[in-house]
Amino acid sequence: MPRIAPSGPGSVPRWVLAIAIIGALFVVLPLVAMVVRVNWGEFIPLITSESSVDALLLSLRTSAAATALCIVFGVPMALVLARTSFPGQRIARSLVLLPLVLPPVVGGIALLYTFGRQGLLREPMNVLGIQIAFSTTAVILAQTFVALPFLVLSLEGALRTVGTRYEAVAATLGAGPTTVLRRITLPLVLPALVSGSVLSFARALGEFGATLTFAGSLQGVTRTLPLEIYLQRETDPDTAVALALVLVAVAVLVVGLAHQAGSRTRAGGGLL
Amino acid sequence: MSFSFSATVARRGFDVSFELAEGETLAVLGPNGSGKSTLLNLIAGLLTPDAGEAVLGGETLFRGRVFTPPHARGISLLAQEALLFPHLSVLNNVAFGPTSAGVKRADALRTARRWLAEVDASEFETRRPAQLSGGQTQRIAVARALAAEPRLLLLDEPMAALDVAVAPAIRRMLRRVLEKRTAIIVTHDVLDAFTLADRVIVIDRGHVVEDGPTRSVLEQPRDPFTAGIAGLNVLAGIRTAGGMRTAAGDELQLPGPADVTPGTACTAAIRPSGIRISGERPAGAANSLRRVVRDLEPRGDLVRLGSDDLAADVAPALVADLDVTPGSSVWFSFEPADATLYATAR
Numbered sequence: 001m002p003r004i005a006p007s008g009p010g011s012v013p014r015w016v017l018a019i020a021i022i023g024a025l026f027v028v029l030p031l032v033a034m035v036v037r038v039n040w041g042e043f044i045p046l047i048t049s050e051s052s053v054d055a056l057l058l059s060l061r062t063s064a065a066a067t068a069l070c071i072v073f074g075v076p077m078a079l080v081l082a083r084t085s086f087p088g089q090r091i092a093r094s095l096v097l098l099p100l101v102l103p104p105v106v107g108g109i110a111l112l113y114t115f116g117r118q119g120l121l122r123e124p125m126n127v128l129g130i131q132i133a134f135s136t137t138a139v140i141l142a143q144t145f146v147a148l149p150f151l152v153l154s155l156e157g158a159l160r161t162v163g164t165r166y167e168a169v170a171a172t173l174g175a176g177p178t179t180v181l182r183r184i185t186l187p188l189v190l191p192a193l194v195s196g197s198v199l200s201f202a203r204a205l206g207e208f209g210a211t212l213t214f215a216g217s218l219q220g221v222t223r224t225l226p227l228e229i230y231l232q233r234e235t236d237p238d239t240a241v242a243l244a245l246v247l248v249a250v251a252v253l254v255v256g257l258a259h260q261a262g263s264r265t266r267a268g269g270g271l272l
Numbered sequence: 273m274s275f276s277f278s279a280t281v282a283r284r285g286f287d288v289s290f291e292l293a294e295g296e297t298l299a300v301l302g303p304n305g306s307g308k309s310t311l312l313n314l315i316a317g318l319l320t321p322d323a324g325e326a327v328l329g330g331e332t333l334f335r336g337r338v339f340t341p342p343h344a345r346g347i348s349l350l351a352q353e354a355l356l357f358p359h360l361s362v363l364n365n366v367a368f369g370p371t372s373a374g375v376k377r378a379d380a381l382r383t384a385r386r387w388l389a390e391v392d393a394s395e396f397e398t399r400r401p402a403q404l405s406g407g408q409t410q411r412i413a414v415a416r417a418l419a420a421e422p423r424l425l426l427l428d429e430p431m432a433a434l435d436v437a438v439a440p441a442i443r444r445m446l447r448r449v450l451e452k453r454t455a456i457i458v459t460h461d462v463l464d465a466f467t468l469a470d471r472v473i474v475i476d477r478g479h480v481v482e483d484g485p486t487r488s489v490l491e492q493p494r495d496p497f498t499a500g501i502a503g504l505n506v507l508a509g510i511r512t513a514g515g516m517r518t519a520a521g522d523e524l525q526l527p528g529p530a531d532v533t534p535g536t537a538c539t540a541a542i543r544p545s546g547i548r549i550s551g552e553r554p555a556g557a558a559n560s561l562r563r564v565v566r567d568l569e570p571r572g573d574l575v576r577l578g579s580d581d582l583a584a585d586v587a588p589a590l591v592a593d594l595d596v597t598p599g600s601s602v603w604f605s606f607e608p609a610d611a612t613l614y615a616t617a618r
Contacts, residue, residue, distance in 0.1 A: 165355055166355060166357060168342070168349075169349065169351070169357075170357070170372070171317075171318075171342035172317075172318075172343075172347060172349040173368055173369040173372060173417070174343050174369050174373050174420050176343045176344075177343075180343075183372075187359045188358070188359060190359075
């Protein structure tokens with residue numbers, strides 16, 4: 001471990017260090033407590049049971065789909081927020097970011113009253129013959145709803161930091177708006193797009209409240225890993241702890257991979 | 273590609289119009305904040321004017337509701353900073369214009385290589401912009417701007433961010449590529465104007481105060497700002513039989529061209545090195561003016577004494593002998609041979 005210099009540039013007061021260590025312990029200790037509680041002898045059978053595998057695969061599938069939706073809708077939203085000005089823009093930004101501060105269960109209720117059987121969009125959905133609530137689609141919508149602000153927020157910040165100078169140069173070189181977006185803007189903000197997507201994926205993976213409210217808990221259809229963990233906790237704590245560890249491992253793996261991809265794209269002064 | 277421009281931007285107090293002939297290079301001079309950047313942004317389409325009209329080679333850039341977006345104008349802008357796209361190689365930077373125009377990739381790369389050779393930067397082809405020096409990136413920015421085959425090239429102080437050591441090479445290169453090209457160059461440097469431009473306009477507070485051939489504007493300036501950047505003193509006045517009477521009422525003895533008849537407005541330009549300083553009124557000097565010294569500024573091995581309207585470059589020893597400090601009153605004298613008199617009307 002590197003020695004921490006008592007003073008000088010780049011160092012912090014000892015008391016700050018002490019508080020920081022307590023804070024770090026507060027984050028790490030619960031994870032350790034969980035790992036200690038794992039029944040390692042039964043670990044593999046516990047996490048390979050049918051319901052566990054169903055929940056894990058469903059979680060990965062729906063989170064990937066939700067992340068894709070976040071990119072499809074979040075990139076244009078971030079561009080509009082960062083690159084245009086219109087009346088009520090501040091209010092629009094606050095509304096877009098609302099799911100960040102909303103309790104997920106409230107988001108689930110809101111989604112139910114929009115896409116549910118008695119919801120706001122019941123007539124057009126009846127005409128088209130679509131049933132969303134309590135389906136896998138509902139899981140994806142709930143995850144997208146809570147994860148979208150993460151992508152919009154990180155991408156909008158990056159767009160503002162990069163500024164419009166490169167885009168202006170590209171335009172004077174004859175590139176139309178779509179070419180500028182594809183060849184200049186998006187490559188320049190790619191690291192933020194990657195990290196924003198990872199945040200969104202992680203948020204989608206951990207989604208619980210909105211999913212339970214809007215999609216229910218049907219094995220293989222809407223019962224994602226967090227829901228399965230919550231259910232098993234009542235009847236079979238060993239399975240719950242084992243699955244929780246799996247969830248932690250998946251999250252760490254995704255963040256690690258994305259971090260590596262991010263640093264690789266930045267190497268050599270380039271982003272592509 | 274002839275170009276005519278006229279635009280107003282009310283909130284910036286900007287109201288400028290001028291014309292540019294095909295193949296002509298125009299230098300735009302002016303103090304900071306005079307509206308030079310506004311001018312370039314209006315031409316490039318990065319700013320919308322309140323009113324006016326601009327036509328390039330018969331195509332309208334803006335007039336009333338008509339507004340051609342930047343990418344459809346055929347106007348490249350070369351800024352003070354090279355702004356090479358950091359995520360693209362040097363070659364792909366230069367090929368950006370042609371590929372954006374829909375040129376096939378192989379042809380775009382061939383064009384890019386030709387322009388890189390033209391600016392002596394072929395060896396950097398595969399590098400990333402972050403691996404280059406300031407002079408190198410600016411060369412490549414020039415190649416990139418020209419590879420887009422602009423009908424009009426705009427240069428915004430292209431040498432301002434460069435080391436003095438590399439500026440001359442870039443200036444030579446610009447001189448070569450700007451020949452026969454319709455271009456507008458904004459600059460602070462009178463040398464840029466002399467070496468690169470056929471014509472000069474001077475903008476001050478959003479208005480054109482001088483417009484004419486480079487030599488005529490810079491050697492016979494009418495405007496104090498122009499005189500300052502050309503390194504000259506100017507005195508405005510009325511032509512008299514023996515010389516001129518300045519606005520302040522001083523009588524000067526100066527020969528002038530016959531076509532500047534007595535009673536017409538005229539201007540005299542005097543080199544600061546041609547002015548002598550003395551504590552007492554010098555006997556026998558043709559022209560002597562008493563002035564209060566406002567500031568002293570070292571310039572090489574001389575000191576520049578500035579008054580409200582005249583500046584003189586004198587030896588430091590003389591400044592010490594006369595004990596000149598800001599607020600001192602001294603005589604500024606010059607001979608007719610060190611001054612040029614010309615009509616204020618061009």
